[in-house]
Amino acid sequence: MKYWLMKTEPGTYSIEDLAKEKRKTTCWEGVRNYQARNMMRDDFKKGDRVLFYHSGGKDPAVVGTAKIAKGAYPDHFAWDSGSKYYDPKSSPENPRWFMVDVQLDKAFEQPVTLSQMRNEPQLEQMELLRKGSRLSVQPVTESEFEVVLKMAEAAKNKA
DNA sequence: GCCAACGTTGGC
DNA sequence: GCCAACGTTGGC
Numbered sequence: 001m002k003y004w005l006m007k008t009e010p011g012t013y014s015i016e017d018l019a020k021e022k023r024k025t026t027c028w029e030g031v032r033n034y035q036a037r038n039m040m041r042d043d044f045k046k047g048d049r050v051l052f053y054h055s056g057g058k059d060p061a062v063v064g065t066a067k068i069a070k071g072a073y074p075d076h077f078a079w080d081s082g083s084k085y086y087d088p089k090s091s092p093e094n095p096r097w098f099m100v101d102v103q104l105d106k107a108f109e110q111p112v113t114l115s116q117m118r119n120e121p122q123l124e125q126m127e128l129l130r131k132g133s134r135l136s137v138q139p140v141t142e143s144e145f146e147v148v149l150k151m152a153e154a155a156k157n158k159a
Numbered sequence: 160g161c162c163a164a165c166g167t168t169g170g171c
Numbered sequence: 172g173c174c175a176a177c178g179t180t181g182g183c
Binding site: 055058134135136 | 179180181182183
Binding site for chain 1: 163164165166
């Protein structure tokens with residue numbers, strides 16, 4: 001099993017939106033970066049665990065966990081000229097972009113903020129904290145995943 | 160709103 | 172293949 005972090009702007013799609021979905025599952029369309037695509041297409045497997053991250057806003061944070069409910073398949077939004085993710089270079093015969101299905105696992109009672117993570121020595125190597133790290137989908141180590149869970153737990157008990 | 164850090168595009 | 176121009180992401 002692998003571990004990932006997936007970013008979303010809560011104004012566009014939040015963890016609350018995910019919680020409202022049927023079976024708390026949604027397809028993760030719209031990734032239009034080759035590095036991210038390659039990771040999703042080649043490495044994302046059903047059952048992988050995900051840190052669900054809210055970017056932008058005044059307190060960017062990991063707000064919960066999810067899992068991969070379905071491995072990569074073509075992102076058909078790329079074929080829809082009415083979609084904001086439309087890409088004329090992609091076609092059903094030769095799909096350029098891929099997506100996965102994501103299912104909510106647990107929304108944290110207390111988010112683990114970016115600044116808290118920056119202050120955690122055990123997360124020093126985390127991709128998210130690297131300068132210029134912009135990938136919307138990125139790998140996380142198992143220990144980083146566990147540390148974030150513990151931080152969420154600690155924040156909850158403190159609150 | 161600013162801007163650093165990328166990524167992409169397209170002329171040459 | 173180089174690189175300038177432009178676009179995007181996302182923290183601050």
